[in-house]
Amino acid sequence: MPFRVKVRNAESGSTVDMELEQENTVEEIIEGAAGYWEKDAGAYVIRRGKKLLRGQQTVSEAGIQNNDELELIPDPEGGFSGPPY
């Protein structure tokens, strides 16, 4: 039975409703939201409240419920400043 959650873009504050099935994975939510906002290739994570959700978890395993609000957060991987190998 599909249900809906709201996904918030942590960078812009905008939101999008997303329809989910229990067997969808967190990675699919990340890819769907990043694609919708045309994010640059990069690392992202999803939080639900104070919890970071692991990518391989299903919606069911992550405890995501109807009308939950999730947030897409960039996961910064920079910090260095040199030319490539």
Add this chain to the structure above:
Amino acid sequence: MTAIRAGEGDEDRWERSRRIKWLDMEKVRSSSFLVVGAGALGNEVVKDLVLSGARNITLVDMDRVVRSNLNRCVFFREDDSAARRLKAEVVAERARELDPDVDIRTVVGRVEDLPEGSWGKHSMVLGCLDNVAARLHVNSFTYFNMVPYIDGGTSGHAGRVQVILPPSTPCLQCGLNRSHYRILEQRNSCTGTEMTYFQPKMAADITTTAMVAAVQVREALKVLSGRSDSIISNVLHFNGLHNTWEELELSRDPLCPLHRVDLG
């Protein structure tokens, strides 16, 4: 009868540090720190470590200074970029100017080239890297050797600090998903003239870098001083545009190979 002398405290380099009651200065002075990366974060982390009393630092980096590093790297100068000096050597030289007592050794090369047996000799590893593959390498060797690993990452005004304390906390790999593996080998650098292929440049500023590095070093000091009650429990996310700091929980991935080793 012992007499005190007026102004005595002002002659002691560490007098103000010792006023921080929880800080174990002796532990900090006797610990060995491995700093991986001498770029923007590495500059700040080494500066903060040295000013905090660290005396034994090993710094790993294989790159040379370029001019566009100068907007955020406190130890680099125009002359260093003109001469294309090695970052690790410049940072070490300037760190010794901050405190002549610091013993800072440089390893010019990739972190992957460090001998396997060297990891366990350090009290603490601070990650100042720019790509997921190198982070995974550091994560594996620190976790296996039970060495605390404090990883920092920045992108524009966003930052992240993860404190990994083997075997109790989730590791860096536990938090990765397909979006990380897609950019596994991509270096999120912001400079470089020896480009042989297209590499996206990343926005970077000193304010975010300085804050992320400061949190990394403060957490390192807490770990060494036994302040387990106030250490970042998992991952701290910083958004400099919205002025938010969020400490987020990460659960251990039961399929993570490092924790499967724990389980025997």
